[in-house]
Amino acid sequence: MVEDASVKLFSPSTMKLSRRSFLSSVSLAAVASASSHASSLSRFNHTRNNSFDPWIEVDKKALLQNVQTVSxxxxxxxxxxxxxxxxxGLGLEYAAPILESSTSVVALAVVKTDECFTLLKAGVKKPIMLMALPNSxxxxxxxxxxxxxxxxxxxxxxxxxxxxxxxxxxxxxVHAYIDTGMSRIGRRFNQAGPWLSELTAARSIEVISTFTDLTEDNAYDLEQVDRLKKVVLQTPSLNCKLHAASSYHAFHAPxxxxxxxRPGxxxxxxxxxxxxxxxxxLVPSCRLKARxxxxEQLQKGDSVSYGRKFIAEQPTWIATLPVGHTDGYPRQAVKGVRVLIGNETYPVIGAVSASHTIVNLGAERKVNEGDSATLLGQDHPYILPNRVAQIADVSVYDIYMHLNPLIPKFVLE
Ligand SMILES: Cc1ncc(COP(=O)(O)O)c(C=O)c1O
Structure with missing residues (x-):
């Protein structure tokens, strides 16, 4: 299913695109931010792509389906x-226009000044919120x-x-950022009333919303929401929206x-x-792939990777994938995470090094050089990001957010 789907090719403007074999059946639509790369690459089929650099597929349908689910x-x-x-981890210039296209999405929020400029460059039209102070x-x-x-x-x-x-x-x-108990960022709730009134009184300023971060402690979250409401009540003339809920609260705290x-x-x-x-x-919205x-076939006693953590007990076929922890794949994947190649999954063995991951194919050679492998994605229960995170004993946030921004992205329509 993945291999035959139509894809759009994008590449961060700062990154040099390696020339790939662009063959066969799918059309490539140029996107404003990447059109100079894309225009020379009019056809792409990554089953026949002979590059050995890992890549990320951004799945448009999955993103839009998740918006609906959350909505x-x-x-x-x-x-x-x-x-x-x-x-x-999906790439701002690829994911943001897709999310923006949903009528359920009214704004996009980031926490870094440069990300605002990236969104502007990508042509985002809906409001962009910077949930942090600008650099200067x-x-x-x-x-x-x-x-x-x-x-x-x-x-x-x-x-x-x-x-x-x-x-x-x-x-x-503007939006007024209130700290109601996270103690991270925002105006402390017990000092916020007069400050907000002063801001609201300025004719040249329109306070569109007042918001806070919640701690994801179910009882305390409600207390925080109360604090936020009380701050706003101190300024009766203020007519603004309130928001606090992230993904956790979308699921757990109506x-x-x-x-x-405000989910991510x-x-x-x-x-x-x-x-x-x-x-x-929810459907994982990206795939991390490599070829x-x-x-190779190991003989009894042969070892795999740094530290020799895997020693073959009998003749064993292994496959090397040119993707490692520098690309964002967790080192802890050796704790039992599996990789999908063809229709089967194989366990990661030895060690995940900076640029390589090795999987155990077993007694038979079921895989060939050039086959594409999916390390993260929606196509098998073992490679779901939440499952990988659970087995590797890391947060699913680490799985997504540690994806190396330099990995080329392809948007699946
Ligand atoms: C201020 C703020 N609001 C909302 C979110 C979204 O959180 P999540 O990704 O858990 O939905 C974040 C992300 O950490 C955040 O920093």
């Missing part, structure tokens, strides 16, 4: 799609000038915003859904802690 969990409340940290006042002004909505919490922001507004001759839309919800991980197909498929089906670079 249903939140009774159709509008979604602020959190696309921080390179869209959870110059960046701050540039972001505002380009319509990025800042999430503010510092004491003196009103003065700065008023000066930007008078330079631009327009009102500035009492925190407020006006908008679930949109990308990763279940938050203790969430079940019966509550809402088998070598197949």
């Amino acid at each position: 249903a969990l939140a009774k159709s409340r509008p979604i602020i799609a959190v696309v921080k940290n390179n869209a959870y 006042e110059q960046d701050e002004f540039e972001l505002i000038r380009n319509g990025v909505q800042l999430c503010l919490f510092d004491k003196d922001c009103r003065k700065r915003l008023e000066s930007y507004a008078s330079k631009l001759g327009s009102r500035i839309k 009492g925190t859904h407020l006006d908008w919800i 991980m679930a949109l990308f197909g990763g279940y938050p802690d203790e969430a079940k498929e019966s509550q809402g089906k 088998v670079v070598r197949v």
